[in-house]
Amino acid sequence: ARTGEPEVVYAAGKTPAQTVTAVTALLDGGVRPVLVSRADPAHTTAVVAAHPDAVVHDDAGMLVLAPLPPRDDAADGRIVVVTAGTSDLGVAGECVVTLEALGERPTLLADVGVAGLHRVLEVRDVLAAAEVVVVVAGMEAALGPVVAGLVSAPVVAVPTSVGYGAAQDGMTALHGLLSACTPGIAVVNVDNGLGAALLARRIVRATDRRTAGG
Template sequence: MSGSDEFEIDWDRTRRTGVAEAILCEPKTPAQIDAIVASAAGRRLLLTRLDEARHAALAATTRAALAYDPPSRTAVLGGPAPQVDVGADIGADMGADTGTAIGIVAAGTSDLPVAREAARTLAFHGYRAPIIADVGVAGLWRLTGRLPALRACRVLIAVAGMEGALFSVLAGLVEAPVIAVPSSVGYGVAAGGRTALRAALASCAPGLVVVNIDNGFGAAVAAIKMLRAMG
């Protein structure tokens, strides 16, 4: 079992499914993560839900091998992937100097950790996906001012907490499929992201698809599969 009785990495997943396996670090001990990284033997790995305390508890050799991004709680072993040319220019206002087909929209600054997890997952697989942040519906002009760039995307990932209103508004304005990621940002009845999740599931905007709360990784994988199915 890859040198351990506790794990077996699915190295064949990319060939079989089109996306690589990721290592979910949140329930794992630092020693288990150290062993997993050591077993990679020169191959690339994406690690998710790696908080700063757990990262600090890793062996020095493990930390040195990882490109760690604290806000997204992700780390990459083996360096970035080559960019994938997907051939759609979404414009300099989204931070893109060449074409991309995936855009990420975050309702508020507080949603950025989840948005960054999606962006880092996409980058691991070779897709550049710029983030438009703080365009929630409380100031709708911020979103409508970005519509030309957003409408050039082939897939959009939207991250929102609170009441999750961004999902329905965005999906009603663009042709591209929108993947809703409810975030756990909120308080009172919105605490934990469940209000945003229910709003996304109950949306009257047809075609909106939804992943689990705070699941930026899952949204990114869905976006990759959508793009590849489009051809």
Template sequence: MEQNNLKDLLMEVASGRADVTDAMDKINNSGFAELDFAKVDLAREKRNGYPEVIYGEGKTAEQIVGIMQVMAQNKLNILGTRISKEKFEIIKESNQNAVYFEKARCVTVTNHEIPTTESYVAIVTAGTSDMDVAEEAAITAETYGNKVERVYDVGVAGISRLFNRLDVIQGAKVVIVIAGMEGALASVVGGLIDSPLIAVPTSVGYGTSFGGVTPLLTMLNSCASGITVVNIDNGFGAGYSASMMNHL
């Protein structure tokens, strides 16, 4: 549906000149809603099983609100990532159902309930400094109906901490390991489990960690089998992929 047609249609609905059901059919059948600043993919959940996700960096709060309004009209669950607290304050004014997770910098709006899985995703971090990325992964997975177990601050510098929670990690259907510095934790955990492992390098570390490049290379070169690596600080990508695996 063209941008001007969508605006006209919404105005007609607001004024009572158009039927809401007919208007929504027209929007849904177009596959996407075109705004001044975005083409909102309304058919992604039908194609991929998950609705479009709003990436907040580089977008104004007003743009995020506009996208969320279109998604809410289509009864889509909403996940927004990398959204600051200041932007959320503006978002909250337009949608009282929006929930903000400050550590994860994520916003969620539940427009229909999703059953929670019996199996769970374990999210493991090397250190407390990796928790921002871990929480982005956790909120993503939970938004898509996954049970999540958090195992934080169990890095290789104090390996006994890891073994103390090994039963939780080994019981997971999917494991996400998040580490900065040298990124060794993914290799260690990968040698102790029989589940898929998604490794997330973080930008945490001193100079020669090169903003996450060092742990990225460590994880890519791991000798442990069954490890998949996502981009630096990409908690969302890890949580999304883990959800797909956990729902198989």
């Protein structure tokens, strides 16, 4: 955490007991906040038993312990998270929960796919007002370049593994976002809602620092 990142215990591939041990050690060491990601029900039960004040976010597969309070300077809507489909909500949740645990107040816009372009245009003003937009989209992920063409802020794009066949578990969305002709897209790994949150926060925090120093 030397660069100011929160500690996140990646539960996938850990036993519930190992997860509890890692969480407890971090809290005992004074780390704040502590997050658990990719938690299944067994991880959740075990962590809550040991730390009853853990806040559970089932759909996002996350638990939050000792979150930071909402920041005063974290105005609503400076970070906007938008998803292409309802199936992308789990990944978007990983992003939103992480941001909130760090004191941000992100706005979530769900199910704004390009198949119905009017829905994208309806939220155009909200997107244009953001300091950073996180786009969460699977399949062909066309929402990424469409949004990046509508705003002048940096767009953090999270490809998701939603889809089948030629979608190749999210690799097609990933490569499509990287190939997009619209400039201004920062791509993170498939399903990496957590990474998108931490990148978005680095971006707005840079602004916070200069503003504070100005």
